[in-house]
Amino acid sequence: MRMDFDLLVRIFPEVLLDGIILGFMYALIALGYTMVYGVLEFINFAHSEIFIAGAFVGVEILLGLQARGLLDGFPWPFVLLLALMAGMAASGLLAVAVERIAYRPLRGAPRLIPLISAIGVSFFLQDLIRLVESLWRNAFNLVYPSIDALNLRLELTETMDVSVKSLVVIVSALLMLWALHLIVNRTKVGTAIRAVAEDQAAASLMGIDVNRIISLTFLIGGAMGGAAGVLFGVQYGLINPYSGFIPGLKAFTAAVLGGIGNIPGAMVGGLVLGLLEAFAASYLSLLTGGAFGAEYKDIFAFSALILILIFRPKGLLGEVVRERA
Amino acid sequence: MIRHRVRLVQALLAVLAVALVPASELGAQGKGTIKIATQSPLSGGQAALGEGIKLGAQLALEQLRGNLTKQGFKVELVPFDDQAKPDVGVANAKNIIADKDILVVIGHLNSGVAIPSSEVYKEVDLPMISPANTNEKITDRGYPSVNRVCGRDDVQGPVGAEFAAQTLKVKSVYVVHDKTTYGQGVAEAFKAEAEKKGVKVVAFEGTEEKSNFDPIITPIKAKNPDLVYFGGIYDQGGPFFKQAREKGVKAKFLGPDGLDSSDLVKIGGKTLVGLYYTTAAAPSTSPQAKKFGDDFKKKFGKNPEPYASESYVATAIALKAIESTVAGGKPPTRATVAAAIRKVKYAGMTGTIEFDDKGDPKKASYYVMQVTSDNPEKWGENKEAKRLAIAAPPLKK
Numbered sequence: 255m256r257m258d259f260d261l262l263v264r265i266f267p268e269v270l271l272d273g274i275i276l277g278f279m280y281a282l283i284a285l286g287y288t289m290v291y292g293v294l295e296f297i298n299f300a301h302s303e304i305f306i307a308g309a310f311v312g313v314e315i316l317l318g319l320q321a322r323g324l325l326d327g328f329p330w331p332f333v334l335l336l337a338l339m340a341g342m343a344a345s346g347l348l349a350v351a352v353e354r355i356a357y358r359p360l361r362g363a364p365r366l367i368p369l370i371s372a373i374g375v376s377f378f379l380q381d382l383i384r385l386v387e388s389l390w391r392n393a394f395n396l397v398y399p400s401i402d403a404l405n406l407r408l409e410l411t412e413t414m415d416v417s418v419k420s421l422v423v424i425v426s427a428l429l430m431l432w433a434l435h436l437i438v439n440r441t442k443v444g445t446a447i448r449a450v451a452e453d454q455a456a457a458s459l460m461g462i463d464v465n466r467i468i469s470l471t472f473l474i475g476g477a478m479g480g481a482a483g484v485l486f487g488v489q490y491g492l493i494n495p496y497s498g499f500i501p502g503l504k505a506f507t508a509a510v511l512g513g514i515g516n517i518p519g520a521m522v523g524g525l526v527l528g529l530l531e532a533f534a535a536s537y538l539s540l541l542t543g544g545a546f547g548a549e550y551k552d553i554f555a556f557s558a559l560i561l562i563l564i565f566r567p568k569g570l571l572g573e574v575v576r577e578r579a
Numbered sequence: 580m581i582r583h584r585v586r587l588v589q590a591l592l593a594v595l596a597v598a599l600v601p602a603s604e605l606g607a608q609g610k611g612t613i614k615i616a617t618q619s620p621l622s623g624g625q626a627a628l629g630e631g632i633k634l635g636a637q638l639a640l641e642q643l644r645g646n647l648t649k650q651g652f653k654v655e656l657v658p659f660d661d662q663a664k665p666d667v668g669v670a671n672a673k674n675i676i677a678d679k680d681i682l683v684v685i686g687h688l689n690s691g692v693a694i695p696s697s698e699v700y701k702e703v704d705l706p707m708i709s710p711a712n713t714n715e716k717i718t719d720r721g722y723p724s725v726n727r728v729c730g731r732d733d734v735q736g737p738v739g740a741e742f743a744a745q746t747l748k749v750k751s752v753y754v755v756h757d758k759t760t761y762g763q764g765v766a767e768a769f770k771a772e773a774e775k776k777g778v779k780v781v782a783f784e785g786t787e788e789k790s791n792f793d794p795i796i797t798p799i800k801a802k803n804p805d806l807v808y809f810g811g812i813y814d815q816g817g818p819f820f821k822q823a824r825e826k827g828v829k830a831k832f833l834g835p836d837g838l839d840s841s842d843l844v845k846i847g848g849k850t851l852v853g854l855y856y857t858t859a860a861a862p863s864t865s866p867q868a869k870k871f872g873d874d875f876k877k878k879f880g881k882n883p884e885p886y887a888s889e890s891y892v893a894t895a896i897a898l899k900a901i902e903s904t905v906a907g908g909k910p911p912t913r914a915t916v917a918a919a920i921r922k923v924k925y926a927g928m929t930g931t932i933e934f935d936d937k938g939d940p941k942k943a944s945y946y947v948m949q950v951t952s953d954n955p956e957k958w959g960e961n962k963e964a965k966r967l968a969i970a971a972p973p974l975k976k
Binding site (some may be wrong): 265268397400405486493538 | 758785787790797814822825
């Protein structure tokens with residue numbers, strides 16, 4: 255047992271880092287759920303596919319560059335930025351289109367109906383991506399081309415190192431969260447978004463075009479999801495049309511955990527969930543002598559959700575926007 | 580306007596119906612139709628292997644059906660997509676038994692799908708010949724209609740363990756599996772034999788994770804085993820081994836035949852060169868296997884995936900059994916074909932196959948292979964590290 259204790263301590267920083275990376279990934283995806291919920295009080299279950307669509311656009315850009323032999327020609331930050339931008343644009347526009355086609359006509363309907371529509375869109379998009387990729391590449395699994403500079407590992411301590419791509423995930427997630435914070439809290443558009451979230455009728459009386467603001471919310475949430483998709487692909491390497499489902503579900507959990515409708519809450523929820531998962535997966539079998547293994551990590555994640563829903567139904571940070579109203 | 584459209588649709592349907600009827604009546608001419616069904620995943624993450632099973636059977640059918648067509652039979656292949664899911668496989672199985680012309684099923688890829696589906700086939704004595712299912716339960720149920728041309732996990736796992744202990748001389752191993760009937764089964768068989776051979780199993784972990792293996796890899800790295808064994812399939816094993824190597828795990832890698840696909844190196848690239856896998860699929864070195872590879876490439880424009888050759892062999896055995904039971908120019912019954920399959924002796928590219936009374940080959944070959952190149956085109960050139968011919972163990976009572 256003594257040796258196992260040493261081991262627990264030794265791997266602690268690395269597990270912490272694993273959890274933080276995963277947490278930021280969840281946070282970026284969770285933003286899409288939480289922003290839409292904040293404005294429309296509706297859960298956009300198609301967001302997991304909007305997220306993976308971004309990953310597919312990103313991989314197509316990288317594979318396209320690779321086929322032309324340009325992947326190593328350009329500096330990697332440029333290549334990555336290009337893939338990120340393309341993924342964000344595609345996912346953002348896709349989210350706007352989904353809202354226009356599948357949700358807006360149902361806006362007056364009972365709440366269950368757009369929810370079912372969202373689940374339908376989710377299935378539709380999964381198989382649409384699969385169809386397009388089968389026709390275009392005759393492939394189901396797509397592999398992100400590896401960029402050597404991103405795979406480089408920086409040594410932090412003797413036993414711990416971190417890859418450049420993991421740092422890129424953390425830095426881009428922080429930058430995007432900061433940009434989002436500025437947009438929502440410091441700009442006129444952000445004020446309009448918050449106004450629509452508080453009271454659609456009143457906002458429209460004040461001269462705000464509610465439909466445009468809702469589209470914009472989907473655009474921003476979708477773009478964040480698309481960026482997360484590209485980062486997901488870069489970090490984990492392999493995607494298929496159904497890869498979005500589980501991370502989407504976890505990110506939704508993270509959004510609820512932090513308080514759905516609340517932007518900082520999505521971030522906190524994502525980090526908490528990522529850490530919980532990483533620690534459960536790495537430590538469970540060490541702590542229980544192999545009786546419980548990594549396969550129980552999801553039970554921990556979802557048990558946390560149930561506990562939060564029982565004891566703090568509004569999430570860790572609560573629903574800031576609503577409470578202000 | 581709407582009514583007009585409805586009429587138009589009705590008219591179109593009527594035209595279609597008239598156009599289709601003569602075609603189906605044509606098929607009913609001659610002495611009858613004999614169909615062989617395949618069931619394998621044609622979509623989803625394991626479609627590369629599943630497609631190989633379908634195409635292997637198709638090639639065998641087209642090359643070997645001559646004797647039956649000369650007698651006036653129409654011999655057809657009916658491929659089904661089981662999506663690697665047990666529920667889909669069982670639903671397909673119900674459709675298959677409803678089609679009286681289907682005399683044999685070639686399938687499946689996944690043991691977890693084959694076991695419940697074969698319960699359906701068994702109800703009507705429809706014979707199944709599996710090209711790929713290595714789980715011991717496939718034949719240990721003792722059904723007279725269920726057979727396989729490949730090896731077993733309770734031999735494949737121990738073959739891997741023996742190789743690890745005696746050839747690689749590892750002292751410790753970290754075992755990870757995918758929690759499926761197949762992956763966990765072979766991993767458990769590996770673990771038991773490894774312990775018997777004195778290799779320390781430092782952990783035994785299951786995971787359904789497909790993308791982020793970080794939290795599983797961190798403890799592996801800390802425990803620094805000599806070998807990491809993954810019981811599962813390439814679409815999960817590929818990213819797992821790749822991320823482990825990238826994260827700095829220095830151990831040797833070993834896995835079962837689920838890793839035997841060129842897609843593995845497509846996923847893992849050069850991080851997976853040097854990986855070992857055990858397989859019951861024969862490497863394409865014999866002249867017969869080479870001819871099969873050439874024919875396959877000529878017809879379908881790609882190299883055969885693992886188990887395509889086993890599927891060819893299974894289909895050839897099925898056709899031979901059907902030929903031997905055709906009497907009086909009438910298609911045989913399913914039960915007579917099932918009985919005939921057990922009597923077939925077939926010398927093909929995977930060696931001579933004869934079934935024992937459970938449906939296992941009397942002697943099956945097992946190979947330990949090593950990945951030599953990160954080019955998926957060169958998967959067929961992987962190095963054979965060890966070969967063993969082992970009889971299936973008798974049924975444990």
